[in-house]
Amino acid sequence: MTPHFLPALVNPPFGDPGLYVDFLFARRAVLFDLGDLAPLPTRKLLRVSDICISHTHIDHFIGFDLVLRIMLGRDKEVRLYGPSGILRQVEHRLASYSWNLIQSYPTEFVLTVTELHPDGSAQRASFSSRRIFERENQQELMLPEGVVLDEGNLRIRATFLEHSIPCLAYAFEEKLHVNFMKNRLAELGLPVGPWLSEVKRAVLRGEPDDTLVYPAAAGEERPASGWTIAKLKEKVLQVVPGEKIAYVTDTAFTNENRRRIVELARDADYLFIEAVFLHVDSERARDRAHLTARQAGELAREAGVARVLPFHFSPRHLGAEAELRREVNLAFAASPLQEEESG
Template identity: 50%
Template sequence: MKCPAGTATSSPRPGRASSGRGISGDLRRYWANMGVPSFRPDPWGSNILRRDGDSISCAPPRNTSPPPPPSGTRRGRGGWRHAPRPWRDALKPLLHPQLVNPPFGDPGLLVDLRFERRCLLFDLGDLEPVPARRLLRVGHAFVSHAHMDHFAGFDRLLRLCLGREKALHLFGPPGFVDNVAGKFAAYTWNLAPGYAADFAVTATALEEDGSALTAAFHSRRRFVREGERRIRFEDGVLVREEALTVRYATLDHGIPSLAYRVEEPAHVNVFKDRLEAMGLAVGPWLRALKRAVLRGDPDDRPVAAPGRDGTETVLPLGRLRAEALLVTAGQAIAYVVDTAFTPQTAARIADLARGVDVLFIESPFRAADTELAALKRHLTTGQAGRLAAMAGAKRVVPFHFSPRYQGQEEEMRREVETAFRHPM
């Protein structure tokens, strides 16, 4: 089922929170010291645990280095001006995952969709570190369960979006529609119908078997619950678009807790130097070109392309595909939080996170505290590392550490690393 993405419009109104480009200086320095991805240009961070044969590397993947330029090229100020440079797009992935808080804070992951001007948000705990500008780009939010540290931040998102023409799609576990209705019921909305813009929220409660209950809430109608109906998602796929898919799995936290996977079906790389050689300009038209390729449109489909001289040229899709594009495997990211370690949940996590580029996985308890973790229905650091290895994840990011281990972050990361490197 395809869900249309919500679109944020207009800039924050006077009196709203600042929408600066980054997080606070203190948190930025924290992430810089820890080498964990948060709101910064590098989408993977510089210190994520990565499987590399039998060792763990904290360096970027080796294949990001540019190959030697073809013969006959020359070096200019901006690099090799006449050589195709596919590595540039390889360093500019569509999905930019960014942890919302430090590992002892509320769990949450924001995935910025490069060139799409929109974001996906996984869990709605403390959202204060996220700039308002980024939150206004969120069209889909995926909640694991409704414990406070995963859902309390909904109020901030609601306050930012209120009075704007925007659609927001929320997904959560069984009973989630009631949870969202309860949030709206906590406030008085007599003024909301007077706003010129309508903020529309669609909430969907997901069952383990793929069935779901969905309902709509509109600010124009005081967020009254309406349009309730039963729907079904095949193969756990919640969002299916040309550029990405999102699917879920149900885990056990004493209550249902949802894990998510977001991935590109494929990644379309654009060789800008080749476009330049063809006399074509870069611009928004490339987004439609990429989508045509992902749809599998025929080679003879005409494509209107702007020229560097300001004119428009019509070329067949096949020529552009052959001369200026390269289709490679897409990215995949998984988000796993608040689950017991059982044979069933381990199998579901391994299936959901199979071969992902990055697995963000909770690690609340140290490896020695297995019994306590089982009592609380959480994972240990060792279990998190082994699950990442079982799934064949390329990289793993542990987070959601229990406050009882304050001051032991380095040891906890080391335990995940050891289990990831040498799974038992």
């Protein structure tokens, strides 16, 4: 399956948390958390359309200023999602600067902020450079099942976790993955052209299988006879569940958090999950409301993910990166019986 998205941690595992998900076939990206963003070049930050904040501890939100500075002076809209209090915090952050020159800019930067609440309700408001970033267009809404973004073939869901304060974990989901097998196209004498994208869109919209499409290369006239979507599915199309990427950080290892994480990350292709402490420091992890490396691996195994990628290692364990990764991988690979025997 040809991937459509490329997820990568912004920093090494001992650095600030952050995940950058690049769209391989569109000039777009989604960013999870705003820690130190220095490793991301301007061209990558300008691709960002949506930012998902787990919580606003400084190592997860200090990068807000860099995003703001890069977006100013450009016609750009960015959507930001976060937990209770994020609207007030963004508003205060914007109000901390003097904006006496900004109204002379010929461009408009708009930041639309959605504040999530544990009961499924949310508040949304926008801040425009044209109006000196005053809060406007505020609305109340409900977000069933924690879905913060649902557009076309993309969905982003959030769930609340406990980290002494509320903290959000996210799942980025491609609803369906549609691929053409180019060798089959050639065998059947079907051309490559814009009609392929049209077929993909029709499948993602749920068009009936008897819908006719007319294969033609760019600039060619439409052929007299068409193909049904059902026939294309049989001969040249692969339609499978889409890619899923889960992002989990800063959470206590409680029964409720465990249930929510496993439900959110179920069958993910990638689980990016904090592994802050070695398991020998499990009491310290509990006191700090963080996960140990073994706990991260257990959660990945319970969720049935394909890959687990740990991050947010504590500086306490500098020099022990290999051991942290080993603990995660052993727990991820362990059977329930092995886990019980290891205590």
